[in-house]
Amino acid sequence: MEMEDRKKYLIIGASSDIGMECIKQIAGKYRKNAKDAPLILAHYNSSKDALEKLASDLSSVDIIPIKADLTDENQSIALINQVEARIKYPNYILHFPAMKFDYMRYKEINTDYIRSQMNVQLFSFLTITRHFLPFMKKEYGNKVLVMLSSYVAQELPPKFMADYIITKYALLGAMKAAAAEFGNKNLKINAVSPIMMDTKFLDNMDPHIKELNAMESSLKRVVTAKEMAPHIMEMLDSGYMENGHNQVIDESFFEEN
DSSP: OOGGGSOEEEEETTTSHHHHHHHHHHHTTSOTTOTTOOEEEEEESSOOHHHHHHHHHOSSSEEEEEEOOTTSHHHHHHHHHHHHHHOSOOSEEEEOOOOOOOOBOGGGOOHHHHHHHHIIIIIHHHHHHHHHHHHHTTSTTEEEEEEOOGGGGSSSOOSSBHHHHHHHHHHHHHHHHHHHHHOSSSEEEEEEEEOOBOSGGGTTSOHHHHHHHHHHSTTSSOBOHHHHHHHHHHHHHOSSOOSSOEEEEOGGGTSOO
16 A cells, blocks of 8 residues: 555654553554554654564554654654654654653752753654644644643642643643644644543652542542543544644543443
8 A cells, every 4th residue: 555545643652651552542443464554653762662562463553663852852853854754744643752750849840850841742742743734734634632631621730740730731832822823624733631540650659649549539540541542542533623622531531321
């Protein structure tokens, strides 16, 4: 099948738990060795082992790992060049990167750390999308989906997460600005804001905090990336998709009827 006829995904932060689960969701829509198998350009930061194993396990998609340390803007630019060397532009961009959670009180704000967090999440998004959106807006059905957090939909977020909250709100603004200028009948640019997921992103979180979050949830537990991924992909795959919208995926998506 010609490359132009295949769906092409660019997943930034593909080696994250949610990135890996979304790749599995994409693969699940295609038969083994299908001629229309999509191409997934899967970004990772340090290790590609998990992505390579996933590529060997999934025969219904082609996965190409691409390394980039997004704390360095030059590596974001290098990532663009690698993507462009294989495809002119993606049909879908899923933006999931984030540094591991750590506590930060507002009075103890570390601007260097926040700058790194911004580089990984915000500035990588700006650098990558400002390059590809002019191409993507010309072809019907293309979509961009940004990972935020349900905290940006709350009147007040939790305490002691200053860098995370600041970065997610900045990324929300970037998504809105991109949607205003490039979103049209062909291209839809949106965000998804899930509730807390039990992933390696939370490795540094106090277990008691996770337990408290589970107790306060109507589910009485923390959801997994495997549970969350179908809801994220359903939003991406929807035939009708809003533009500039932030979809919160809360406990109601997981409660049994």
